[in-house]
Amino acid sequence: FPSKAFSLDNDANAATLGEKYFGAGKALGNFCVFTLGTGVGGGCIFGGRLQRGRNGNFFEVGHVPVGLTMDLSARRCGCGNMGCLETLSSATGITASYIEFSGKQRTAAEIAGEARAGDAAAVKAYAIAGQALGLAAATITQLMNLTDFIFTGGVAAAETWLRPELERTYRAHTFALFHNAQFIFTQGDEDAGILGAAALFLE
Numbered sequence: 001f002p003s004k005a006f007s008l009d010n011d012a013n014a015a016t017l018g019e020k021y022f023g024a025g026k027a028l029g030n031f032c033v034f035t036l037g038t039g040v041g042g043g044c045i046f047g048g049r050l051q052r053g054r055n056g057n058f059f060e061v062g063h064v065p066v067g068l069t070m071d072l073s074a075r076r077c078g079c080g081n082m083g084c085l086e087t088l089s090s091a092t093g094i095t096a097s098y099i100e101f102s103g104k105q106r107t108a109a110e111i112a113g114e115a116r117a118g119d120a121a122a123v124k125a126y127a128i129a130g131q132a133l134g135l136a137a138a139t140i141t142q143l144m145n146l147t148d149f150i151f152t153g154g155v156a157a158a159e160t161w162l163r164p165e166l167e168r169t170y171r172a173h174t175f176a177l178f179h180n181a182q183f184i185f186t187q188g189d190e191d192a193g194i195l196g197a198a199a200l201f202l203e
Helices: 011-022 091-102 108-116 120-144 152-170 192-201
Strands: 031-036 041-047 146-153 182-185
Touching: 011 031, 011 146, 031 120, 031 152, 091 108, 091 120, 091 146, 091 152, 108 120, 108 152, 108 192, 120 146, 120 152, 146 152
Parallel strands: 031 146, 146 182
Antiparallel strands: 031 041
8 A cells, every 4th residue: 555644733733824824824923823612722823833832732722721810700621620711712611601691591603693683691701701812812922922813713703792802801911012912803714724734734
């Protein structure tokens, strides 16, 4: 049989490479990607290259413990820890917030529709998600001096309700010299991961 070459990586890293070569990251130098879906993943281009870290686990942004600093009860994450970003800013987390605020069962897609219709509980659920994202982004900026952030995945389509609290919280927790940070939303475009899988060979 002919030999075959394979390259493996996780979906968030693939999405990050997709943004670097084909998407919103083409014009950027160093930047971070948050993949907002059922969970929250992430990737980071630093020094022009995708960073992988120990065992390929660099930039596990979904498990930054932001919930412990927010004015609500911290939730237990699937990883076992309390208050991870994923528990607030993923589709799963937004759904949990909506149920907590309204007492109603809804899917993430239905909650987005409720937010468009002006439902207070839905808007609040997204505001909490935006606040958590702002805290996570501020932490990354203060630690790594990075100020360009790309948000992709299905939840990124809710930019209208995420951005205000994201920006307000980010500015409240960073030095003034970082307040020109870029927050780019891809509006839920799912092509980055597929393109990034191909881009593994460009690396």
